[in-house]
Amino acid sequence: MIYKLLTTTEWDDALAAGHFEGTAADRQSGFVHLSGADQVVETARRHYAGATGLTLLTVDPDRLGVALRWEPSRDGALFPHLYGPLPVPAVVAADALPADRPAADAVAALLG
Template identity: 50%
Template sequence: MSDIAFKILSVEDWAAWRARGAWGGSAVDRADGFIHMSTPDQLGETARRHYAGRDDLVLAEVALADLPGLVWEPSRGGALFPHVYGDLDLAHVRAARALAVTADGAMQPGEALAVGPETTA
């Protein structure tokens, strides 16, 4: 299994995550009871299936070592996906970048984004 996973989320959710330092997931995640993530091999299909045609996204790279609440569970044809039960602490995010997904589902990564907590002047 991978030592990293990716979370695709809205720009608004990313801002909330950075402001709070921890995040309980998107509305879909909360409805399902866990935060959905994808391994590097699963990421393209996740983007195509769930985010096609969106340009208001962030791609967060999450380190899985010592990640509380991490459970590998079968989904899509039995493939194991990383799911997080509980909040995801910002300290586990290794990198983030802007993301657009074309109408046909191709990912178009954009600029690197700050990962640390938001600060106010």
Template identity: 45%
Template sequence: MQPSIPTDRTIYKILTPEEWAVLRRDEQSSGSDLDQTDGFIHFSTTAQLQGTLDRHYKDAGTLVLAEIPLSALQQRDLRWEPARDGSLFPHLYEALSLSVIARHWTLHPNADGGYALPNLSR
């Protein structure tokens, strides 16, 4: 059975401060080294976000969390693809434009190297 595409209206990109600076300077980005290696930009839904932070960013220092409304990506090459556990993650097969980012937050690690999410509701 195929997992269904999440009904989220927003997705999130986690960036290092350096990646955020490049995105702000160039107004677009081809993503992190991992994104470039994989050939797409990795995003997470609201439900996936804490797990992504815990698995891939523990002890990573200060991070930037960018919120992107899915409506801003309607004409873009965004695909929902299965992860190892079968859940669907959003992947963008083109550059990320600064113009699609609605909000962003700076995330600071807590004492154990993890991150608490900001209030993402509007």
């Protein structure tokens, strides 16, 4: 599985639309930034420190087809990038993160 952190409002909008076009940072990059299981806690720490109202999406990469590419990013590590909208049916779980914990800690707890 791969993962996407976004605001709960963004997820609600995606549910209504049937797909997620990406965050402002995603749209600026030209792709939806995703993370592997071994990367998502650090992504939360770096990009969502102090943020509340977040949801962690668990995404089945097999449902994304050729639009998903693993490309070098942070420190040369390969990250999953989705070139196109994230279809809601590719999301196998959506977990709202508790507001009383740092995002990285909440993600780590969810992933066990």
